[in-house]
Amino acid sequence: MFLGFRYGGGDDLSLYPVAVVPCRFLMRWTQDAGELLTPFSALFLHAGWLHLLGNMLYLHIFGGNVEDVLGRGRFLLFFLVAGFVSFLVQIVLVPHAMVPNIGASGAVAGVLGAYVFLYPRSRVIAVIPLLFFFPMVELPAWVFIGGWFLWQFLSGAASLGTASALSGGTAWWAHVGGFVAGVLLLRICKKS
Numbered sequence: 001m002f003l004g005f006r007y008g009g010g011d012d013l014s015l016y017p018v019a020v021v022p023c024r025f026l027m028r029w030t031q032d033a034g035e036l037l038t039p040f041s042a043l044f045l046h047a048g049w050l051h052l053l054g055n056m057l058y059l060h061i062f063g064g065n066v067e068d069v070l071g072r073g074r075f076l077l078f079f080l081v082a083g084f085v086s087f088l089v090q091i092v093l094v095p096h097a098m099v100p101n102i103g104a105s106g107a108v109a110g111v112l113g114a115y116v117f118l119y120p121r122s123r124v125i126a127v128i129p130l131l132f133f134f135p136m137v138e139l140p141a142w143v144f145i146g147g148w149f150l151w152q153f154l155s156g157a158a159s160l161g162t163a164s165a166l167s168g169g170t171a172w173w174a175h176v177g178g179f180v181a182g183v184l185l186l187r188i189c190k191k192s
Helices: 022-028 033-043 049-070 072-093 105-118 141-159 163-167 172-191
Strands: 123-127 136-140
Touching (some): 022 072, 033 072, 049 072, 049 172, 072 105, 105 141, 105 172, 123 141
Antiparallel strands (some): 123 136
16 A cells, blocks of 8 residues: 555455445444544545545535535545545445445535535536537536536446445445535535
8 A cells, every 4th residue: 555545456455444344344433433533544444546536626626615505624625524424325325335435426426416416507618528529519407417416326226236336346335425424414514
């Protein structure tokens, strides 16, 4: 492990102590308080450069506006809580998974949830891949983020009960949970 990135093969066990492993979390969180910290440590780990850069791109595009509304301190708390809740949703919906869950995608999804409710009509420039062409289109934020959320939800629903949900892949339900947490947390944080 170097700077939060995995290296080596899929059986790199160095992630296990600091990642969220749903079945381990459910077995140990009452006996080992350190297990409750894994959702926070896992937020700062990523599966590679594309994972990190994707999260940073979405955070760069949408995060600043949400931070402007909440302020720095509340935004940091918002981000950490959305990330924690996202991992909890993944644990509840895929409790037998033994694969380490890492990344800030659930927390970034919380930022998307807040953004779409703050700025639903703002315009987002998106690249739409069509075979060998990649046209750029301007979409309302609610269409872009709504489409993203629908994709996460449908992918999560399709993965339930499959081997991939238990053995690896994308933590779809963490994205869904983070998004919903972001919407709810926005309401709480704005009132404070």
